[in-house]
Amino acid sequence: LGLVCAESNEWGADIFVSLHCNAFNTQARGTETLFKSFNGQRLANDIQSQIIRSINTVDRGVKERQDLWVLNGTDATAVLVEMAFIDNDEDLALLNNDLDTIVRAIARGITDFIGGE
Incomplete structure (x- = not known):
């Protein structure tokens, strides 16, 4: 992850969005940013x-999280999106069937942010 942050900084990115899948106990579900x-x-x-x-x-x-490398290691406005829980069958189905919808929603969120500045 350090390399990704360094490349982002070197490139001069304004926004840094890190996409992840959560895992916990096979019961937890959902999306958090x-x-x-x-x-x-x-x-x-x-x-x-x-x-x-x-x-x-x-x-x-x-x-809010102050302890995550991807949020601390970049100069850009940064977020980490936990799209779903990969160890939960319902969430895994969302990732398998609706990933395009999820990433399009993320892109719209970015454009909403840019439009609001």
């Missing part, structure tokens, strides 16, 4: 809102 900064919170809200409106998922909300 993590942020560190004020602008990161705005971006996280825009992305989370678009995802929740687009797919049938559990809204786990937007959460």
